[in-house]
Amino acid sequence: MSNPGVEIPPLSLANPFLIASGPPGTNANVIARALREGWGGVVSKTVLLDASRIVNVAPRYARLRFGEDIVGWENIELITDRPLGVWLDEFRRLRDDFPGKTIIASIMEEPSRDAWHEIVERVQATGVDALELNLSCPHGLPEQRMGAAIGQDAELVGRVCGWAMEAARVPVWAKLTPNVTDIRLAADAALGAGCQGVSAINTILSIMGVNLDTLAPEPAVEGHSTPGGYSGQAIRPIALRMVAETAALIRDRYPGRSLSAIGGVERAEHAIEHLLLGATTVQVCTGVMIHGYGLIHDLRRGLDAFMQRHGFSTIDDFRGRALARLTTHADLVRRQAQARAAAASSLREVKPLSSDTQWRAESIVEQSRGLADETLSDSGERHG
Ligand SMILES: Cc1cc2nc3c(=O)[nH]c(=O)nc-3n(C[C@H](O)[C@H](O)[C@H](O)COP(=O)(O)O)c2cc1C
Numbered sequence: 001m002s003n004p005g006v007e008i009p010p011l012s013l014a015n016p017f018l019i020a021s022g023p024p025g026t027n028a029n030v031i032a033r034a035l036r037e038g039w040g041g042v043v044s045k046t047v048l049l050d051a052s053r054i055v056n057v058a059p060r061y062a063r064l065r066f067g068e069d070i071v072g073w074e075n076i077e078l079i080t081d082r083p084l085g086v087w088l089d090e091f092r093r094l095r096d097d098f099p100g101k102t103i104i105a106s107i108m109e110e111p112s113r114d115a116w117h118e119i120v121e122r123v124q125a126t127g128v129d130a131l132e133l134n135l136s137c138p139h140g141l142p143e144q145r146m147g148a149a150i151g152q153d154a155e156l157v158g159r160v161c162g163w164a165m166e167a168a169r170v171p172v173w174a175k176l177t178p179n180v181t182d183i184r185l186a187a188d189a190a191l192g193a194g195c196q197g198v199s200a201i202n203t204i205l206s207i208m209g210v211n212l213d214t215l216a217p218e219p220a221v222e223g224h225s226t227p228g229g230y231s232g233q234a235i236r237p238i239a240l241r242m243v244a245e246t247a248a249l250i251r252d253r254y255p256g257r258s259l260s261a262i263g264g265v266e267r268a269e270h271a272i273e274h275l276l277l278g279a280t281t282v283q284v285c286t287g288v289m290i291h292g293y294g295l296i297h298d299l300r301r302g303l304d305a306f307m308q309r310h311g312f313s314t315i316d317d318f319r320g321r322a323l324a325r326l327t328t329h330a331d332l333v334r335r336q337a338q339a340r341a342a343a344a345s346s347l348r349e350v351k352p353l354s355s356d357t358q359w360r361a362e363s364i365v366e367q368s369r370g371l372a373d374e375t376l377s378d379s380g381e382r383h384g
Pocket residue numbers: 020021022023045046073075077078079080106134137175201202203230231232233235262263264265283284285286287
């Protein structure tokens with residue numbers, strides 16, 4: 001388990017918004033730009049001991065649009081193809097050039113104790129503030145026994161996190177895959193092994209589409225494809241659910257540990273939703289690839305405006321407020337029955353359908369609309 005006799009310092013951030021591992025943190029130049037622009041910190045593109053194993057293809061992205069808007073993004077990109085030695089120099093240089101800014105190195109290796117010890121030791125020696133273990137990349141790397149090949153096996157997650165913690169002198173976050181039935185199993189294994197936090201989610205396995213002219217799945221490379229990772233706005237509802245499940249586990253069993261939420265953040269409201277469900281920090285990847293590094297200004301302004309509107313002075317004043325309102329379906333039935341009994345006149349209108357016998361084929365659209373919760377519709381584009 002953790003490195004005996006080593007006191008791991010807590011991580012402190014200028015603001016809760018981090019660049020997520022990916023193209024926006026893929027070399028020292030772009031990381032420097034993010035830090036100058038005002039991001040609370042950067043998680044680097046994932047590094048490993050031997051970058052010669054990494055060979056990318058092009059095209060490697062495919063995008064889902066609604067009109068002009070990009071709502072979903074698939075990638076079959078691997079982790080960094082730049083040598084570890086180059087990265088170590090860049091981490092050191094960034095550390096010197098940006099004192100007080102948070103630099104988190106994302107690392108990946110095979111399930112080998114020696115390999116994890118070596119990568120943890122070499123990377124943390126550069127002075128980075130924390131490490132994020134990539135146990136979750138869903139494409140390409142699992143074929144090499146890395147990424148989601150580890151993250152989809154909770155027992156292995158516990159073992160790998162234990163190895164990382166034996167060598168770590170800085171906080172360690174385990175980045176989890178959503179491509180599992182229950183994300184809490186891996187979260188529990190990582191936190192049980194002593195990680196200071198978890199990050200969730202990485203991308204969701206997907207096939208963006210099939211080209212009806214060429215008959216090839218997309219993105220197509222030489223007429224062929226492979227399932228890739230889905231990100232961007234379209235994954236936010238799934239990310240929010242998994243963040244909430246992980247946050248509840250931390251609240252109940254690992255108080256004080258951290259949760260870095262990732263998935264579908266392109267506006268301040270989206271990040272605030274993650275915080276309301278219990279996240280400690282929020283990471284953004286695809287949002288920066290679509291809107292640029294200046295997105296941080298919208299995020300910070302929007303967070304300030306939200307806090308002012310509600311009279312909150314710190315994020316802790318509202319963190320997890322929505323998590324406390326998540327319950328079981330049986331509890332919703334009980335609450336509604338109580339509310340009906342107590343004050344029938346103040347109930348929200350549920351009349352259109354109080355039993356399944358009332359569904360009518362000719363009014364399926366209107367009846368479905370009548371059962372929708374419209375309360376979110378004034379805060380954004382989302383609920384049609
Ligand atoms: C092109 C691309 C490359 C990525 N590369 C990495 C990576 O090297 N390591 C990693 O942990 N996650 C990687 N991710 C996953 C993101 O960090 C993030 O978990 C995911 O995209 C969901 O967040 P988003 O909706 O803000 O993009 C990548 C994502 C994209 C779109």
